[in-house]
Amino acid sequence: MLKIINISKKFGLLEVFKNFSCEVQKDDFIIIMGPNGAGKSTLFETITGRIRPDQGTVVLNALDMTNVHERERAHLIGRLHQNTYLGSCSNLTLRENLAMVHLKNRRAGLGRGIKLFPEEIVENLLRPLNLNLEKLLDAPMAVLSGGQRQIVAFIMAILKPPKILLLDEPTAALDPASSTTLLSFAKNYAHQHRIPILLITHDPLIAKYLGNRLWILQNGHIEREFGPEKMTMNPEEFFHAIDYIKLSEHSD
Amino acid sequence: MNHELVNILYPILLQGLIYSFVVMGIYISSQVIQFDDLTTEGSFGLGGALSGALISIGISSWLTLPLSMIGGALAGLITGLLHTKMKLNNLICGLIVTTALFSLCLKGAGSNLSIHEKSTIFISHYPSILILVLLVGIAFWSLKFVLRSEMGLLLRALGSNPQMLMNLGKSIDWYKILGLMIANSFIAVGGSLFVQLNGYFSILGNIGTLVIGLTGLILAQIIKPVFGIALIIGAVFYQAIFALTIELGLDPIWNNLIKAVLIVLLIQLKNIKKQKVLC
Numbered sequence: 063m064l065k066i067i068n069i070s071k072k073f074g075l076l077e078v079f080k081n082f083s084c085e086v087q088k089d090d091f092i093i094i095m096g097p098n099g100a101g102k103s104t105l106f107e108t109i110t111g112r113i114r115p116d117q118g119t120v121v122l123n124a125l126d127m128t129n130v131h132e133r134e135r136a137h138l139i140g141r142l143h144q145n146t147y148l149g150s151c152s153n154l155t156l157r158e159n160l161a162m163v164h165l166k167n168r169r170a171g172l173g174r175g176i177k178l179f180p181e182e183i184v185e186n187l188l189r190p191l192n193l194n195l196e197k198l199l200d201a202p203m204a205v206l207s208g209g210q211r212q213i214v215a216f217i218m219a220i221l222k223p224p225k226i227l228l229l230d231e232p233t234a235a236l237d238p239a240s241s242t243t244l245l246s247f248a249k250n251y252a253h254q255h256r257i258p259i260l261l262i263t264h265d266p267l268i269a270k271y272l273g274n275r276l277w278i279l280q281n282g283h284i285e286r287e288f289g290p291e292k293m294t295m296n297p298e299e300f301f302h303a304i305d306y307i308k309l310s311e312h313s314d
Numbered sequence: 315m316n317h318e319l320v321n322i323l324y325p326i327l328l329q330g331l332i333y334s335f336v337v338m339g340i341y342i343s344s345q346v347i348q349f350d351d352l353t354t355e356g357s358f359g360l361g362g363a364l365s366g367a368l369i370s371i372g373i374s375s376w377l378t379l380p381l382s383m384i385g386g387a388l389a390g391l392i393t394g395l396l397h398t399k400m401k402l403n404n405l406i407c408g409l410i411v412t413t414a415l416f417s418l419c420l421k422g423a424g425s426n427l428s429i430h431e432k433s434t435i436f437i438s439h440y441p442s443i444l445i446l447v448l449l450v451g452i453a454f455w456s457l458k459f460v461l462r463s464e465m466g467l468l469l470r471a472l473g474s475n476p477q478m479l480m481n482l483g484k485s486i487d488w489y490k491i492l493g494l495m496i497a498n499s500f501i502a503v504g505g506s507l508f509v510q511l512n513g514y515f516s517i518l519g520n521i522g523t524l525v526i527g528l529t530g531l532i533l534a535q536i537i538k539p540v541f542g543i544a545l546i547i548g549a550v551f552y553q554a555i556f557a558l559t560i561e562l563g564l565d566p567i568w569n570n571l572i573k574a575v576l577i578v579l580l581i582q583l584k585n586i587k588k589q590k591v592l593c
Contacts, residue, residue: 136483153474154467162467166482172460175467219481 063088063258064109064226069118071104078104079115079282086226090258091249093269095304096279102262105279106228109260111135123225137167140219140257142212144231149215152204156195156214159203163221180221187217191243209240216244220251227252229261233268245272270300278304324443326557328511330550331446335504336527337534337549338457339386339497344531346461347493348473352408353393354527356415357386357498359520361505363419366427366515375434378506379449386502387495389415394491420517427515434510442511449507450546453500460496469493501527525573526552532580536587552576 064086071079078101086092096102107113108120111132120127127135142149150159161179188195193210203211212232219227229248233241249272252259263269269276269292276288292300336358343351361382368378389411396407436442460466471478472489479486501523509515526549534548559572 133480133483133485136481141481148475148477151471151474151478154470158467158470162471162478162482165464165468165484170464170468170484172463172465175462175464178464 063090063123065119065121066105066108067119067121069108069115069120071108071113071115077282079108079118082118082282084277084284086258086260088256088258090275091252091273092258092260092275092277093273094260094262094277094279095264095266095269096277096285100279101282102279103230106141106230106260106262109135109226109228110139110141137222138225140224140227142215142219142227142229142232144234146208146211146215146235150203150211150218153202155200155202156206157199159214159218160221163218166222183217183221191247193243207240209236209243212236212240213244213247216248220255220257223255224257227257227259229259231262231264233263233265266301266304269304270295270297276304322557322561323554326553327550328442328446330553331443331450331546332504332507332511333523333526333530333553334450334546334549335453335500335507336523337530337546338453339500339504340524340527340531341534342457342469342493342497342500344528346469346473347490347497349397349490349494350404350408351390351393351494351497352405352524353389353411353494353498354408354501354524355520355522356408356412357389357501358505358508358523359412359419359517360385360389360415361502362509362515362519363423363427363505363517364502365506366429366509367423369429369432369434369510370423370427372432375432375510378510379435379503382502382506383499386498386500386505389502390494390496390498391491393498394487394494398487398490416517423515423517425517428513429509429515430513434513435507436511446507446511449503453503454543454546457500465492469496522570522573525570525577529573529577529580532577532584536580536584 066082066084068081068083069079070077070081082101082105094102094105104113108115109122111127111130111134115128118128122135122138151162154162157176157179160183161176164178164180184196184199191213193213195210195214198206198210203214206214212235216232227248232248233244236244245268248259251257259273261268261273271293274290276292277284278286286303295303336354339357340351340354343349364382364385365375365378368381369375393407393411396402396410397404402410435445438445461470468479468482468484468489469492472486472493476486479489505520508519530549530552532548533551534544537544537547555576556572560566564572
């Protein structure tokens with residue numbers, strides 16, 4: 063599904079990746095942890111195309127994407143940011159935001175924008191979430207809570223099903239209840255539609271109980287990798303195993 | 315109604331309606347796509363110069379309106395290209411285009427050009443106010459139509475979150491250019507109507523257009539509940555305030571100073587209103 067082959071990237075004197083490689087399969091839900099500066103965000107930016115590697119290859123959906131523009135890759139990638147304002151447009155209504163997603167793979171014309179709103183998602187997606195989103199369809203996004211905005215951003219990222227989802231600390235600004243709603247929704251969606259997810263987090267509980275793989279990234283390489291066995295590991299043993307992240311963060 | 319009052323209010327209304335084209339244009343650039351565009355004065359002058367020059371050689375005055383629109387759109391296109399392709403700062407791009415247009419307008423229409431003897435859209439059986447209300451109505455409807463369209467959704471999205479366009483696989487640069495083209499085409503039509511109503515083109519006639527447009531926009535924001543129509547009311551209201559200062563007997567040499575003071579006062583009024591809402 064996604065192959066990163068021998069990428070290297072330097073920012074001035076700072077070498078973030080040196081011959082970094084990794085592979086993501088169709089059913090993967092990979093949690094990525096690591097101290098600041100480990101290369102987590104650079105990895106995402108390399109996949110989205112915002113950053114071009116100095117060398118190496120990015121293969122997505124069996125296509126070499128290394129030199130494909132970020133705009134073209136966006137058709138294949140769904141993305142969620144830590145900042146809950148980045149996944150939608152605050153000056154547009156919820157209905158307009160969701161309608162706009164349908165312009166993803168086609169040219170925008172002069173037809174009425176909100177006619178693109180997919181009415182069926184009210185019953186299929188919004189109402190089951192119990193977040194009252196169906197009542198807020200004509201409210202500007204700015205009046206929604208951070209949790210509501212983030213789940214809308216997730217829905218916007220999947221309405222035109224992507225080939226891969228990149229979630230960059232999506233719950234960092236959310237309360238526990240909203241975090242749980244978002245993560246369980248993401249997990250169920252990815253499982254049902256067999257879309258791989260890469261999720262960056264600093265939360266050890268998410269690292270332990272979510273996803274089938276866990277990468278501990280440090281100094282531009284995967285320092286340690288866990289498989290599904292992490293879920294059955296003794297919590298104390300698991301947290302101890304990933305504890306060095308905290309130590310290295312303190313030393314930053 | 316008192317004839318004297320009508321004599322004062324009528325030209326104010328006409329000028330205000332013409333400047334509502336400028337307010338709508340500035341609304342698109344500064345509010346919808348969040349681009350501080352200084353091309354305004356250049357494209358207003360260009361619309362006027364084009365119309366003046368074309369009417370003086372006998373071209374239909376109605377035809378000069380779409381031609382001015384195209385001229386304004388081209389000015390917006392150049393500003394947009396300078397910004398997106400040559401990576402120049404927003405303000406610098408507008409300044410460059412306005413400066414360049416000054417020479418073009420001089421070449422095309424000279425420093426002063428009278429079209430009093432020629433046929434303009436206001437020389438007709440219908441009163442000027444009716445023609446202007448009709449044109450402003452069409453412009454306002456078009457603005458609403460564009461902003462509610464699929465393209466309009468993306469233009470509005472660009473103003474609040476450009477990354478969203480990238481997420482949708484759209485070109486941020488293209489939508490910036492499109493927004494500037496639409497904005498400046500509105501403004502150029504304003505310039506064309508200004509020249510046709512007054513019957514002459516002056517190379518200095520566009521000075522202060524940006525401030526007038528901005529002030530109209532701020533007024534529109536103050537009377538926000540009916541924001542759409544407020545774009546038009548704001549422009550008219552500004553002309554009324556400005557005319558009042560002249561009626562009070564102030565020397566016209568203070569015109570631009572009054573404009574500058576007015577805009578500061580209105581921004582303060584807007585801030586006070588915002589604070590009241592927050593309280």
